[in-house]
Amino acid sequence: MELxxxxxxxxxxxxxxxxxxxxxCEVLRGETDRAFEKMGGKNIIFRMGGVSFMDSSxxxxxxxxxxxxxxxxxxxxxAEANERVEQIFRLSAMQSLIPSFPNIDLALEYVEGGKN
Numbered sequence: 001m002e003l004x005x006x007x008x009x010x011x012x013x014x015x016x017x018x019x020x021x022x023x024x025c026e027v028l029r030g031e032t033d034r035a036f037e038k039m040g041g042k043n044i045i046f047r048m049g050g051v052s053f054m055d056s057s058x059x060x061x062x063x064x065x066x067x068x069x070x071x072x073x074x075x076x077x078x079a080e081a082n083e084r085v086e087q088i089f090r091l092s093a094m095q096s097l098i099p100s101f102p103n104i105d106l107a108l109e110y111v112e113g114g115k116n
Contacts, residue, residue: 001016001017001018001019001020001024001027001028002016002017002018002050003015003016003027003028003031003032004017005031005035007039007041008108009108009112010041010042010043010074010112011041011042011043011044011045011108011111011112012032012035012036012039012041012043012044012045013044013045013047013079013104014032014035014044014045014046014047015047015050016028016046016047016048016050016051017050017051018050018051018052019051019052019053019054020051020053020054020055020057020058020061021053021054021055021057021058022055022057024058025057025058025060025061028058028061029061029064029065032044032061032065033065033068036065036068041074042069042072042073042074042075043069043074043075043076043077043111043112044065044069044074044076044077044111045076045077045078045079045104045107045108045111046062046076046077046078046079047078047079047080047104048078048079048080048081048082048085049079049080049081049082050082051081051082051084051085052084053084054084054085054088056092058088059088059092059094062076062078062094062098063094063097066097066098074111075110075111076098076111077098077099077100077101077107077110077111078098078099078100078101078107079100079101079102079103079104079106079107080101080102080103080104081100086100
């Protein structure tokens with residue numbers, strides 16, 4: 001798994017490529033939390049177009065970030081998820097907590113503009 005971090009206004013954008021599973025989710029959690037704390041932001045967007053596999057550990061890592069962001073009054077979203085990831089979100093009912101957008105601009109509008 002490869003992670004790339006970008007700050008845009010008060011939003012941390014995390015581009016993920018590769019597999020999110022029990023072997024890599026601890027890295028995802030740790031690096032995301034460190035980058036978010038260093039940035040001093042409010043929101044997170046996961047760009048997941050390059051995710052080739054995700055299991056329940058990955059779902060748990062993302063839900064954990066969701067809970068952290070909620071406590072801070074921020075928002076979290078997913079952008080550019082491929083069909084495989086979208087299916088996992090549907091089956092786990094994650095989309096009821098974390099909205100998914102087809103592109104980064106719509107995700108940014110949601111997290112920064114507060115639009116539902």
